[in-house]
Amino acid sequence: MNKQAKWKQSIVIGKRILKETNAFKSTFYLLILLSLVLGAISMIRPYLIQVAVDTYIRKLNWHGLVYITIIQLIVLLSESGLRFFFLYRMNWLGMHIMMRIRNNVFVKIVHQQLRYFDTTPIGTLTTRTINDVEALQDIFSEGFISILADIITIIAVVCVMLYTNWKLALVCLLTLPLILIATYFFKEQVRASFQEVRTAVAALNTFVQERLSNMHLIQAYTAEEQSFATFQHINAQHRDANIKAIFAYSVFFPVVEIVLATAIGLLVWVGANQLLHQEITAGVIIAFIMYLNLLFRPLRMLADKFNVLQMGLVAAERVYQVLDHQAAEVNTGVALADDINGHIRFDQVSFYYDTPPWILNNVSFEVPAGSSLAIVGATGSGKTTIVHLINRLYAHQQGQITIDGKAIDDYELNSLRNQIGFVLQDVFLFAGSIWDNLTLQDPNFSEEQVAAVCKAIGVYDFIMQLPNGFQYQLLERGQTLSQGQRQLLSFARVLLYNPKIVILDEATASIDSESEQMIQQALNYLLQGRTSIIIAHRLSTIKKANAIMVLDKGVIVEKGSHEELLKKQGAYAQLLQQKALTNVL
Numbered sequence: 001m002n003k004q005a006k007w008k009q010s011i012v013i014g015k016r017i018l019k020e021t022n023a024f025k026s027t028f029y030l031l032i033l034l035s036l037v038l039g040a041i042s043m044i045r046p047y048l049i050q051v052a053v054d055t056y057i058r059k060l061n062w063h064g065l066v067y068i069t070i071i072q073l074i075v076l077l078s079e080s081g082l083r084f085f086f087l088y089r090m091n092w093l094g095m096h097i098m099m100r101i102r103n104n105v106f107v108k109i110v111h112q113q114l115r116y117f118d119t120t121p122i123g124t125l126t127t128r129t130i131n132d133v134e135a136l137q138d139i140f141s142e143g144f145i146s147i148l149a150d151i152i153t154i155i156a157v158v159c160v161m162l163y164t165n166w167k168l169a170l171v172c173l174l175t176l177p178l179i180l181i182a183t184y185f186f187k188e189q190v191r192a193s194f195q196e197v198r199t200a201v202a203a204l205n206t207f208v209q210e211r212l213s214n215m216h217l218i219q220a221y222t223a224e225e226q227s228f229a230t231f232q233h234i235n236a237q238h239r240d241a242n243i244k245a246i247f248a249y250s251v252f253f254p255v256v257e258i259v260l261a262t263a264i265g266l267l268v269w270v271g272a273n274q275l276l277h278q279e280i281t282a283g284v285i286i287a288f289i290m291y292l293n294l295l296f297r298p299l300r301m302l303a304d305k306f307n308v309l310q311m312g313l314v315a316a317e318r319v320y321q322v323l324d325h326q327a328a329e330v331n332t333g334v335a336l337a338d339d340i341n342g343h344i345r346f347d348q349v350s351f352y353y354d355t356p357p358w359i360l361n362n363v364s365f366e367v368p369a370g371s372s373l374a375i376v377g378a379t380g381s382g383k384t385t386i387v388h389l390i391n392r393l394y395a396h397q398q399g400q401i402t403i404d405g406k407a408i409d410d411y412e413l414n415s416l417r418n419q420i421g422f423v424l425q426d427v428f429l430f431a432g433s434i435w436d437n438l439t440l441q442d443p444n445f446s447e448e449q450v451a452a453v454c455k456a457i458g459v460y461d462f463i464m465q466l467p468n469g470f471q472y473q474l475l476e477r478g479q480t481l482s483q484g485q486r487q488l489l490s491f492a493r494v495l496l497y498n499p500k501i502v503i504l505d506e507a508t509a510s511i512d513s514e515s516e517q518m519i520q521q522a523l524n525y526l527l528q529g530r531t532s533i534i535i536a537h538r539l540s541t542i543k544k545a546n547a548i549m550v551l552d553k554g555v556i557v558e559k560g561s562h563e564e565l566l567k568k569q570g571a572y573a574q575l576l577q578q579k580a581l582t583n584v585l
Contacts, residue, residue, distance in 0.1 A: 009317070010310070010313050013313050013316050013317050013320065014144075014313060016316070016320065017136070017139060017144075017312075017313075017316055018144070020097045020100065020101065021097065023100070024093055024096060024097070027089055027092070027093050028093065028145075030089065031089055031090055031093065031145045032145070032148065034082060034085070034086045034089075034149075035086070035145060035148050035149035035152055036152060037082060038079065038082055038086060038149060038152075038153070039149065039152035039153045039155070039156045040156060041075065041078065041079050041082070042079065042153055042156070042157075042294055043156055043157065043160045043294075044075050045072060045075055045076065045079075045290070046160075046286075046287040046288075046291050046294070047160075047287060048068060048072045048075065049072070049286055049287055049290060050283035050284055050286065050287035051068060051283065052065060052068045052069070052072070052283070053281070053282055053283035053286055054281045054282065054283035054284075055068075055283075056068055058281075058282070058283075086149070090140060090141055090145050090146065091137075091140075091141045093140050093145075094136075094137040094138070094139070094140030094141040095137060097136065097137070097140060098133055098134065098136055098137035101133055101136055101319065102129060102133045104323060105128060105129050105133060105319060105322055105323060106129060108322060108323050108325070109125055109129070109322065112325070113393070113394065113395075114388070114393045114394055115353070115394065116325065118353065118354075119354075121206045121209075121210075122206070122209050122210075123202065123205040123206025123207065123208070123209040123210065124202055124205070124206060125322070126205050126206075126209060127202040127205045127206075128318055128319055128322050131198075131201055131202075131205070131315070132198075132315035132316075132318050132319050133315075133319055135311055135312045135315035135316075136312055136315060136316055136319065138308050138311075138312050139308070139309060139312035139313070139316070142304075142305050142308045143305065143309040143312055144309065146305055147302065147305050147306065147309065149298075150298035150301065150302050150305065151298075151302075153294065153298050154295060154298055154299065154302075157291050157294050157295045158173070161173075161288065161291050161295075164284060164288070165274075165280055165284055165288070167270075167274075168267065168270060168271055168274065168280065171266050171267065171270045172263050172266060172267050172288065172291075172292055174263075175259045175260075175262050175263040175266070178259050178262075179256060179259050179296070179299055182252060182255045182256065182259070183252075183299070183302065183303040184303075186248055186249075186251075186252040186303045186304075187303045187306050187307055187310075189244070189245075189247075189248040190245050190248045190249070190303075190304070190307045191307055191310050191311070192244070193241055193242070193244040193245035193248065194241075194245060194307060194310075194311040194314075195311075195314065196237075196240075196241035196244070197238065197241040197242055197245065198311070198314065198315065199241075200234065200237045200238035200241050201238065203234050203238075204234055204235065207230065207231060207234055208231075211227055211231075249304075252303065253300065256296065256299070256300045259296075260292065260296045263292055263296075264289060264292060267285065267288055267289065267292065268285070271284070271285040271288065272285075331412065331413040332409065333408075333409055333410045333411045333412050333413065333416070334410070334412055335406060335410050335411050335412065335415075336411070336412060337403070337411045337412070337416045337418070337419045337500075338415065338418075340403055340404045340419055340500050341369035341370070341404055341500065341531075342367075342369040342370065342403065342404070342419075342500040342501045342530065342531030343366070343367070343368055343369040343402075343403065343404050343405070343531070344366065344367040344390065344401075344402075344403055344501070344531060344533070345365075345366045345367075345401070345402045345403075345405075346364055346365050346366075346386075346399065346400075346401055347364055347399055347400045347401075347402070348362045348363070348398065348399040349362070349363045349364070349389065349396050349398065349399035349400070349401055350362055350363070350396065350397055350398035350399055351385060351389060351394065351397055352397065353394070358554055359382050359385050359554050360382045360385055360389075360396070360554045361553075361554045361555050362398075362399070362555070363382070363399070363554070363555070364399075364556070365549060365556065365559065367531055367533060367547075368531075368546075369404075369500075369531055370529055370530065370531055371531060371532075371546040372527060372531075372532040372533070372534060372544070372545040372546050372547075373532070373533050373534065373545060373546065373547050373548075373549060374533075374534045374535075374536060374542040374545035374547070374548045374549070375533065375534070375535050375548075375549050375551060376542060376548060376549070376550055376551070376572070376575060377550055377551035377552055378552065380553075381551040381552055381553060381554065382551050382553075382554040383505075383535045383551055384505055384535065385554075386533070386551075387422075387503045387505055387533055387535065389401060390403075390408070390420065390501070390503065390533070391416075391417060391420050391422065391503070392409075392413060392416065392417070395409075403416075403501075418497065418499065419499045419500045419501060420499050420500075420502075420503060421494035421495075421497060421499035421501070421502045421503065422494070422503050422505070423487075423490050423491060423494055423502070423503070423504045423505070423526075424490070424505050424506070425505060425506035427478070427486040427487055427489070427490040429474050429478030429481070429490075430474070430476070431474060431475060431476040432473065432474060433468075433470065433471045433472065433473055434466070434469075434470050434471070434472050434474060434489065435450065435470040435471060437474065437478070437489060437493065438450055438453075438454075438470075438489065438492055438493050438496055439496065440493070447470075450470065450496060453492050453495045453496045454492050456495065456525055457488055457491050457492045457495060457522045457525065457526070458488065458518055458521060458522055459485070459488040459489060459491075459492055459522075462485060462488075484518065484519060487519060488519065488522055491519075491522045491523065491526050494526060495525075495526055499530070500530060500531060501530065501531045501532070501533075502526060502527055502530050502531070502532045502533075503532070503533050503534075504523075504532065504533070504534045504535065504536065504541075505535045506535055506536060506537065520540070520541075523541070532545075539576070542562070543562045545562075546561070547559060547560065547561060548560065548561065548562060548565055548572065550565070550571045550572050550575070552571060557570070557571045558570050558572050
């Protein structure tokens, strides 16, 4: 993308960001007014110093000096108070807009289809939600309004200098092209460095997220050293990008000081000559020195603020890419699933993830309401894909899936999912209380309801033995609990929501023998009277299903009861014979 296209794109993004202020119009317009007032009031103090020197100090007028000093003090306190309020409200505005955008980003992400997460790294989404949205706050605290205030101050200073003594002003402004050239090179250098920093931050977030989430795998394969070496490389890239920016700052600010010193030197030289010829007064020279400091202070920071603004625009573009991502509409249905019986039917359903080959190919089967179906097959045969289609986590390309004779797309999505309970092999418990993990922070559940469900599953006594009972704080993923305890909590969570359909995806695969009896009892209670689809490796679980379906490469090769399939001596029997070798069942 060429510079002109980038400039146009930045303008479009900038306009869109400014629209975020519509909810805070009064604060936004107040800040613009304050920037004008502060730009004007900052000119008063140098003028008062000029008056004090020329009118009162030179004439030894003590009473007048006291009077002008009191006025200066009032102006100083007034300016400081206004500047405090200006900075506070400017950051207040940035924080509120940042919160709104971050909320919108999170809502957008959690409502995306699973396809989106298949192609978008979690670390990237974390960076968009945290770091990039944080940069949007900088647009308001150090960007638009702050830059406007600085530009107003610069214009006001130049105008007052020209009005006071245009010859002396022109001499002082001779150094302005130097600062503009230095600012341009500084801005370009820091912009490139900041882009590298953002890229490195995203890479760091992605890497750390993946490694921490799969630490058991790293340690199991003793890959700590390899992981550390990769982390060092990414971290070094982050360091080098920041050092480039630091180098630019280290060069730029001394250059500004040199240019300012040169301007003051020219001012003193020309001003002293005019003073000797009585063309100006000493107060004017002193005031001009103050004007130069007022001029160079925003010039010194303006380049940095432009970079902050530019990086904020880059971050905003990334954030808006998340917000603008148009996923296929999945919630077009209007029928409520509150009263479904749970009769599931697949009719020649075919599915692939992004491109063929098909994961499922013309799959047809039925699960009558209240009955159970066990699905077995080798890894990659399409077992988990089937349950994902029922829950509409993915949309199938061909065929039809119905529940109680109605296409699942005709159901309102949330209503449908409220009637489908998922129990996975790897139970995920959030950091927080057991209560929040059971209710998922739904305020509609009473303590009596939760207690009754936990007693039915057989986990109530265990919870009550923990410190603070239901308010016991779990670590991330429930690491302080055993696998069996976590699984029982997941059963209780499903039962609390009382779905008509229950899906078990390897839910008993990792249970130890001591916990198995308790898990099986809880499982029997959970599945009672509900339609269930069970993906399992344990033969004891599979044998209890009303029907067993064998999948191979997305095609149904066998279906029947345990006894019927054994008699056929087909694929199911072969899986049983391979148990000692592959642990398929």
